[in-house]
Amino acid sequence: MTEKKDFLLDIQNLTVHYETDSGVVHAVEGLNLQLGHGESLGFVGETGAGKTTTALAIMQLIPNPPGKILNGNIIFDGQNLNTLNEEEKRHIRGGKIAMIFQDPMTSLNPVIPVGEQIAEMIELHQNVTKDEAFKKAVQMLELVGIRPERAKDFPHQFSGGMRQRVVIAIALACDPTLLIADEPTTALDVTIQAQVLELMKELKKEFNTSMIMITHDLGVVAEICDKVAIMYAGSVVEYADTRVLYTNPLHPYTNGLFNSIPDLDEDEEELKVIQGLMPDPTNLPSGCTFHPRCPLAQPECSQKKPEMIEIEPGHFVACPVCCNAFVKKG
Amino acid sequence: MLKYIFKRIISLIPVLIGVAFIVFSLLYFTPGDPARMVLGDMATEEALQAFRETEGLNDPFIVQFGRYLYKATTQADIGRSYVTKRAVTNEIMTVFPATLKLAAFSMFLAVIFGIPFGIISAIKQYSWFDSITMIFAMIGISMPVFWLGVLLILFFSVRLNWLPSSGFGTFSAMILPSISLAAQGVAIVTRMTRSTMLEVIRQDYIRTVRAKGQKESLVIWRHALPNALIPVITIAGIQFGQLLGGAVLTESIFSIPGVGRLMVEAIKMRDFPVVQGGVLYIAVAFSLVNLLVDLIYAWIDPRIKAQYR
Amino acid sequence: MSQMKKRKMGNFGEIMRRLKKNRLAMFGLTIVVLLFITALFADFIAPYSYAKQHLSDAFQAPNSKYILGTDEFGRDIFSRIVYGSRISLQVGFIAVGLAVVVGGFLGAVSGFYGGKIDNLIMRAMDILLSIPQILLAIAIAASLGPGLFNLMIAVGISSIPSYARIVRSAVLSIRNQEFVEAAKAMGSSDFRIIMKHILPNSMAPIIVQATLGVAFAILTAAGLSFIGLGIQPPMPEWGAMLSGGRGYIRDYPYMTLFPGLAIMITILALNFLGDGLRDALDPKLKR
Numbered sequence: 043m044t045e046k047k048d049f050l051l052d053i054q055n056l057t058v059h060y061e062t063d064s065g066v067v068h069a070v071e072g073l074n075l076q077l078g079h080g081e082s083l084g085f086v087g088e089t090g091a092g093k094t095t096t097a098l099a100i101m102q103l104i105p106n107p108p109g110k111i112l113n114g115n116i117i118f119d120g121q122n123l124n125t126l127n128e129e130e131k132r133h134i135r136g137g138k139i140a141m142i143f144q145d146p147m148t149s150l151n152p153v154i155p156v157g158e159q160i161a162e163m164i165e166l167h168q169n170v171t172k173d174e175a176f177k178k179a180v181q182m183l184e185l186v187g188i189r190p191e192r193a194k195d196f197p198h199q200f201s202g203g204m205r206q207r208v209v210i211a212i213a214l215a216c217d218p219t220l221l222i223a224d225e226p227t228t229a230l231d232v233t234i235q236a237q238v239l240e241l242m243k244e245l246k247k248e249f250n251t252s253m254i255m256i257t258h259d260l261g262v263v264a265e266i267c268d269k270v271a272i273m274y275a276g277s278v279v280e281y282a283d284t285r286v287l288y289t290n291p292l293h294p295y296t297n298g299l300f301n302s303i304p305d306l307d308e309d310e311e312e313l314k315v316i317q318g319l320m321p322d323p324t325n326l327p328s329g330c331t332f333h334p335r336c337p338l339a340q341p342e343c344s345q346k347k348p349e350m351i352e353i354e355p356g357h358f359v360a361c362p363v364c365c366n367a368f369v370k371k372g
Numbered sequence: 373m374l375k376y377i378f379k380r381i382i383s384l385i386p387v388l389i390g391v392a393f394i395v396f397s398l399l400y401f402t403p404g405d406p407a408r409m410v411l412g413d414m415a416t417e418e419a420l421q422a423f424r425e426t427e428g429l430n431d432p433f434i435v436q437f438g439r440y441l442y443k444a445t446t447q448a449d450i451g452r453s454y455v456t457k458r459a460v461t462n463e464i465m466t467v468f469p470a471t472l473k474l475a476a477f478s479m480f481l482a483v484i485f486g487i488p489f490g491i492i493s494a495i496k497q498y499s500w501f502d503s504i505t506m507i508f509a510m511i512g513i514s515m516p517v518f519w520l521g522v523l524l525i526l527f528f529s530v531r532l533n534w535l536p537s538s539g540f541g542t543f544s545a546m547i548l549p550s551i552s553l554a555a556q557g558v559a560i561v562t563r564m565t566r567s568t569m570l571e572v573i574r575q576d577y578i579r580t581v582r583a584k585g586q587k588e589s590l591v592i593w594r595h596a597l598p599n600a601l602i603p604v605i606t607i608a609g610i611q612f613g614q615l616l617g618g619a620v621l622t623e624s625i626f627s628i629p630g631v632g633r634l635m636v637e638a639i640k641m642r643d644f645p646v647v648q649g650g651v652l653y654i655a656v657a658f659s660l661v662n663l664l665v666d667l668i669y670a671w672i673d674p675r676i677k678a679q680y681r
Numbered sequence: 682m683s684q685m686k687k688r689k690m691g692n693f694g695e696i697m698r699r700l701k702k703n704r705l706a707m708f709g710l711t712i713v714v715l716l717f718i719t720a721l722f723a724d725f726i727a728p729y730s731y732a733k734q735h736l737s738d739a740f741q742a743p744n745s746k747y748i749l750g751t752d753e754f755g756r757d758i759f760s761r762i763v764y765g766s767r768i769s770l771q772v773g774f775i776a777v778g779l780a781v782v783v784g785g786f787l788g789a790v791s792g793f794y795g796g797k798i799d800n801l802i803m804r805a806m807d808i809l810l811s812i813p814q815i816l817l818a819i820a821i822a823a824s825l826g827p828g829l830f831n832l833m834i835a836v837g838i839s840s841i842p843s844y845a846r847i848v849r850s851a852v853l854s855i856r857n858q859e860f861v862e863a864a865k866a867m868g869s870s871d872f873r874i875i876m877k878h879i880l881p882n883s884m885a886p887i888i889v890q891a892t893l894g895v896a897f898a899i900l901t902a903a904g905l906s907f908i909g910l911g912i913q914p915p916m917p918e919w920g921a922m923l924s925g926g927r928g929y930i931r932d933y934p935y936m937t938l939f940p941g942l943a944i945m946i947t948i949l950a951l952n953f954l955g956d957g958l959r960d961a962l963d964p965k966l967k968r
Contacts, residue, residue, distance in 0.1 A: 101583055103579065103582055103583060131585075132585040132586070132587065133585065134585070135582070135583055135584065135585035136583060136584040136585035136586075137585060140583070141583045143576060143579065143580060143583075145576060148575060148576040148577060149576050149577055149579075149580045150577050150580065151577045151580075151581070151595050151599070152577070152599065152674070152675060153598050153599055153602075153672075153673065153674055154595070154598075162581075162584060162586070163584045166584055166585050166586060167585065196674045196675070198674075198675050209580070212580070212584065386804065387804075387807055387808050387811050388811075390804070390805070390807075390808030390811075391808055391811055391812060393808075394808065394809075394812070394820075395820065398820055398821065398823075398824040399824075401824065402823075402824045403826060510949060510952055510953065510956075511945075511949065513948075513952060514896070514945055514948035514949040514952050515945050515948075516900055516903055516904065516920070516923075516941060516944050516945065516948070517904075518903075518904060518907050518920075518923065518924075519923060519937070519941035519944065519945065522923065522927060522930060522937050522941065523938075523941070525930065526930055526934055526937075530930065530931050613813040614813055614814070614815070616813050616816070617813035617814065617815035617816045618815065620815065620816065620819065620908070621815075621904050621907060621908065624907075624908060625927070635819070636908045636909070639819075639823055639908060639909055639910060640909055644823065644824070647819070647820065647823045648820060648823075648824075650816075651812060651816050651817070651819070651820045654812075654813065654816055655811055655812040655813075655816070658811060658812070658813060659811045662811070
């Protein structure tokens with residue numbers, strides 16, 4: 043395994059549960075993930091896989107009640123975030139790790155002008171006066187392509203795409219080391235999606251920010267991410283460089299995901315789906331959480347939770363069955 | 373913005389005319405002969421007929437209503453008391469300030485106590501503070517204002533002799549009546565504030581602010597509160613109306629010389645012009661308060677303000 | 682169509698389950714049921730008639746002969762409270778019933794047809810709403826004259842606007858949905874559409890408002906009787922009893938204490954129940 047010291051972010055064996063009326067939701071179970079400096083990681087999975095929970099855990103924003111980080115370490119830049127006190131956590135939030143959320147229509151406070159909302163971020167982490175913060179906020183607005191005169195306008199006066207730009211401006215205002223983007227373009231029209239992604243690519247280059255991009259869209263990942271982690275029912279099942287994963291997906295679930303994308307060149311009658319449904323998070327299958335739906339399932343799969351195996355340098359899979367098959371192939 | 377103000381004031385007019393219509397109709401259709409009410413049982417038939425002629429009581433309904441409306445808007449003349457023969461308007465204006473003072477002070481209490489309790493209950497949802505506050509709020513809503521008044525008199529006036537049970541003018545005389553009136557108001561404001569706060573705290577933009585690394589106290593104070601209080605303002609306006617209604621009952625118990633007590637006495641004496649006149653004036657006051665609330669709301673909420681820039 | 686019915690039935694079970702979990706609501710329901718029983722079997726529960734005077738026993742504090750004491754005419758307070766439950770329930774339900782039927786009809790027509798009719802009806806409702814409810818009831822009751830029936834009408838009319846609004850907004854939200862279009866395309870008459878589709882979907886907020894409305898109606902009726910409108914003696918309306926006992930509060934406080942307590946417990950129970958119903962019918966708001 044690559045040396046741990048080099049990682050910007052190292053999540054070890056993270057487990058997060060939510061206690062609800064209908065049972066304990068195992069949102070994240072024994073998750074392992076690493077991110078290097080300057081890298082952008084695509085974090086892919088279906089709705090309910092636990093991606094947002096992981097992101098919130100990194101930010102230390104898991105709502106408690108009903109949620110709780112039960113287990114695991116989140117090592118960021120050498121520090122274990124789980125062990126910090128509240129003030130230290132606040133220092134990191136926004137200052138070192140910033141997060142963008144999914145729905146731009148509801149992410150901004152309706153009664154405060156957008157310029158002030160950006161300025162608030164700056165005032166929290168930088169030692170500047172109110173005026174200086176506002177000036178810098180206006181600069182950030184220009185950076186994301188919004189006219190500076192609009193700094194005093196309110197969120198409802200902007201379209202969805204522009205609001206998301208404001209959200210991005212807020213997130214990048216203090217030059218964070220890590221940016222977590224939780225499905226930032228899902229709620230937007232396709233054309234606007236492209237614009238926002240373009241913007242993010244430019245800014246990523248300019249600020250050299252490491253990024254975790256949460257999405258369920260493999261296309262977006264291909265556009266913007268160096269590495270990909272596939273998540274299923276609470277843990278990572280495959281992890282590799284984007285190129286490697288797209289040319290050689292190994293885990294049966296990853297294969298299922300790629301196969302379900304309709305191919306324009308082929309003449310298909312039916313859409314290929316992964317049979318079965320996402321498991322109930324209050325009642326996860328034993329052993330490998332994917333085994334009930336897996337075409338390669340063996341008896342051992344229901345008994346032991348698979349470990350991540352480095353099948354080739356930098357390419358990790360949590361499935362002993364497909365690894366054996368791969369090795370056998372040569 | 374001025375356009376909005378103007379529009380709202382204009383839309384008030386048909387409403388007030390409507391209220392006048394209701395009040396007048398109730399007066400018109402009340403069983404009993406107004407002529408006899410004013411002149412007494414000893415009056416002769418000629419006197420009664422003459423009275424009816426001069427007062428225009430033989431004219432059709434619409435004409436009478438028109439006259440009523442005209443007199444009301446130009447001279448503030450809405451008839452005379454059957455009992456004292458004085459103008460209803462004068463009777464009411466003499467006592468209105470007391471009622472307004474009482475209602476305003478109770479409103480003040482309701483807001484001063486209701487909002488903080490509501491906020492804390494929302495922030496500490498499910499805590500013992502929350503549970504106790506909610507139970508008290510329930511009791512406050514369910515307790516008849518006249519019973520509370522009587523109980524307060526029983527304990528604080530009769531048994532403990534701390535506070536007076538009647539009269540007006542001194543601050544100590546205001547305390548018990550205001551508390552008994554305000555109880556329901558406090559309860560409602562508390563519940564409303566709590567529920568709007570709970571809703572606001574769950575909003576995405578609150579999560580965004582926390583993700584910036586903001587202190588929790590400022591998350592609540594600077595972001596949650598302004599959003600949560602906006603609907604509370606509207607409720608406060610409606611509450612004022614209920615307070616005016618409740619004042620009617622409270623004034624009876626505490627012998628406060630206000631519109632309420634005037635109306636209660638008038639009911640006993642079957643002095644209908646005064647009763648309906650009281651209703652009319654209170655309705656007008658209520659409408660004005662609601663107008664004010666709407667304007668404040670529009671001024672505060674940027675989404676509405678922007679519509680009328 | 683039967684699929685929809687099945688889903689409605691299924692929902693009903695869910696709602697009942699959620700309601701049962703709410704202890705305060707269950708407490709409220711129990712009290713309300715007890716109240717009904719008391720009202721129904723008043724003749725068997727009350728030891729004395731509510732009008733019978735035992736002048737030699739007047740002003741007695743609670744004792745073994747008269748559980749809650751006697752009033753200034755020697756009438757048993759407990760019996761009067763028991764019979765009073767009949768009056769309160771009658772006023773509450775009839776007044777609310779009137780308001781629901783008339784208000785609901787106006788709201789349905791207003792929401793369904795829209796346009797000028799909607800405008801007209803809603804303006805009328807606005808006018809009614811600009812008079813505080815208690816005052817409107819007082820104004821109507823003063824005009825109609827004394828009597829239980831007039832009291833019911835006064836309270837009922839003053840409650841109409843809230844139900845009109847609720848039904849109208851429920852109708853508006855449903856009217857534009859596709860299954861209404863489908864029903865129209867099938868040729869269903871307007872009346873049928875309202876009865877079969879729109880009304881069932883607006884039941885929930887009506888039920889909640891009605892429960893709270895009965896509480897408010899009882900409270901208003903007590904208030905009106907307190908100031909001398911509506912109930913004529915010797916009818917044992919709780920508010921009237923409170924009013925009657927006021928003069929003797931110094932020496933015989935129980936004359937006002939017990940009727941007031943009866944009112945408060947009834948209102949509290951109905952409010953708990955109403956709140957519980959509201960949470961059970963729309964759980965999204967709770968967590």
